[in-house]
Amino acid sequence: MTSTEVYLENTVLGPKAGGLYRHQNFATGLISGVVLGFVGWVIGQELLQGSNWGSDMTVTVTCVGWVLGFLLGMGAFNAVGRWILGRDEDHEDQLYGAGVGQGWTRYFKFCTDHKVVGIQYLVLVMTLFGAGGAMAMMIRTQLLSPHMNWLSPQSYNALVSIHGMVMIIATIIMVSGPFANFIMPIMIGAKDMAFPRLNALSFWTVVAAVPPILGSFFVGGVDSGWTTYAPLSVQSFPGQDMFAITICTFVVSVTVAGINTLVTVITMRAKGMTMGRLPIFVWGSIIAGGLGLYAMPAFLMAQSALITDRVVGTSMYAPAQGGAGWLYENCFWIMGHPEVYVILLPAAGALIEIASTFSRKPVFSYKAMVGAMLGIAGLAIMVWAHHMFTTGWAPTLANPFMLTTELISIPTGVLFLCMVGTIWRGNIWARLPMYFLYLFLWNFIIGGVTGIYLSDVPADQYFHGNMFVTAHFHFTLLGGAMIGAAGAVCYWFPKVSGRMLNERVGKWAFWLIAIGIQVTYYGQFLEGFEGMPRRVVNYNPLFQPANVMSTMGAYTLMAGWLILLYAIIHSWRNGVVAGPNPWHAKSLEWQTETPVPLENFLVDPVVTRDPYGYGEEAPDATQLTPEPVGAANVLLGNEEGVL
């Protein structure tokens, strides 16, 4: 039994602490969601115009019923309800809400403890990657031979579309979900996030968002790709409505989480933790959070208008009635390009932490790095139309957008400089997270260079809409950001789980992943050069060798991820106990004990310098003051503060 569990078990709360929430968990959420979904179905079917099962109105109302019902059943709105009724939560209720005294069951509840939310996110992300990965394997298997008819065009299109969106959802939350929740508040010396209930809301909203998009397979799927360009998406199957509901729900989650991250960092930093001393990972998280706040609402608008177009016959995207598909495309990419940096920046931040810790050196040029991240974020909002070079929209804007797109390689280059500069002359400690940093450097250069071809309008006229683009963005998102996330998992695993990751197994996984990525996407680059369009179910036999290569690579890649998953699960249960600071790192999250107690620190930390003082004669980043603090101690009656 870990000390956190001792603490949670030993704290005796009153029998009524938590109120109604005592009886709510994932199961009641599911039941309530299904019931309200059914109510929605009846309303859609009987009262509104839906005449046949599966019509757009019915599907939409059912999904809305599910989302609201699920969150209601989870207890997401309890606190607000009680506040409205004038019976605000007291301290005991809040402690119950943070999971005190509930053991492992708190992972299935609307728990406000940021560490619980972080672990919930981690499990959800891995589940989503599993689902998206399985779809990818089906897609690659279909593409083994040019005239394979294992999948029908309809199911193939559905798989391509939903693989894309599920992976995008997973990658957006893969670092900012688990680590910006679990690690980031500890890094800045906070007791929790600024809005713990919103934190739980942001997680359970994603959970609510997942069933509709996966369920869309049962009502025809989506046949318009993850981009769901109108007007095709307006005419698509009812699965499109479920897709749109998923997006709208997910955007709420990202927005809520983004605000929470920003407010936490602005208001909850420990004494002495100035903005100039923030770990780079925290900078990455808040810049990504802010960028998400800018980007995601555009997607919400685009998809809401798509729903109204489909359900009630507005004509936002119908050219014949004065609408325009270009409107959708613009809204989509105003979200779509900043979003890749929402994915990348926290992962890059985590990699910088890794670079510093495992080179035993301070980060190279802290200010330049923060500036580069801000520069990337600033430019990211001005480049969206490079996805539209070949649409025919606003040809006069080709040059300006080519300029902004190519400019973004300057701050990205600075990020590279800071990474290799941090490694330079460091005493490299070649543990597993460092492996992933090197893989990131290798992959992201390739992803970046191929991006330059695509930023060039004339070359883009050949590569747009072909497999080259697919290979390019997989190299950046999978080979770059997701490798960063894998590095982050390996790096913070001892803090999150309390145990060391089995690196012998982990290195097997690493090499399979590293080789898998190269083979898979070199194959797809070849397909692109040869002129194979994206999203095709059958293809010209000319492209077969490249496709076979890519599929073989994809199988290798999947094997690698599964082995890494095995290493994670196995080590979580049986790994060597890690202790608070196995990497001898200097940032705050390693200074508190493992497992991290409720409210994170037994004594409030006071920060005297930034967390990168390797090789400098000075005290560590923290000076734990002797002042006893702690709800923790008082509650337990444990004066020593030892749990």
Added chain:
Amino acid sequence: MSSEHHEEEEFHADKREQIAEQVEPFFEGGPIWKRPFFGVFIIWVVMTVIGVLIGLFVPVHVLDGSSSSQQDSVKLTIIVFTIVAAPVSGIVYGIAAYSLFKWNKRGSGKLDTPPEDGPALRGHGPATVIWLSVSIVLVVFLLFWGMMVLSSEGTPEGNAIRMQVVGQQWVWTFHYGSTDITSTQLVLPINRQVEFEVSSKDVTHGFWPVQLGVQVDANPGFTTTIAASPNKLGKFDVRCSQLCGLEHAYMQTTGRVVTEKQFVHWLAQKGASKQAIMNFTTDAK
């Protein structure tokens, strides 16, 4: 205030000296093959040469044919960009790989405690400035290259022939301008600029005559234009590059580039009157 400032500066100067004692100089000291500069340089040269070779040989061999000046310039662009990118990637790989070879204690991955701290280098002004300047110069080059190629492609020629392309699920139809000929075959005369006026009857398609190296979406309700200059006789592919529903994969056809004479002959065969053909092929607008 000033004395404080002075102390601080002294402190930093001391620190710099300390660090300088810890690190070996980049350019000087010892035999040349032991200097960090040399190691990075070697890896950089190797990676750059590999990159340049890839740039010179891979695109030429795998890019699917070329039937127009536009596609020729796509090829050239890929080659030039790869060659320009090679030294930049090479320097990142050089620094990263040299660090790994030189300063990684063998077997350090099995250590439970970290090696000693490295030198406390917190940045290097000149390196940052050089890095920034080089990347700015490169970006300016890329931009000018793109603008130059784009403007040379964008200028319409006087004797361009104009034809209409219509996409619908899942077939392309080509209208040969004033001749009133409509066909699902795309036949083009060589060495004449052709301007495609592209639109769609239903959803968005992507008109992509592959080996002509141009591409534009077919949007319902608008007409978009793109010009190509076929310069090689033979077949080329026309594919749809924008997911357009169930049979998107099959929305393709082959086109042909023929001589002017064959082109006129083909139009006549399709039933175009002599006058219409004359107007179509000689008249600019």
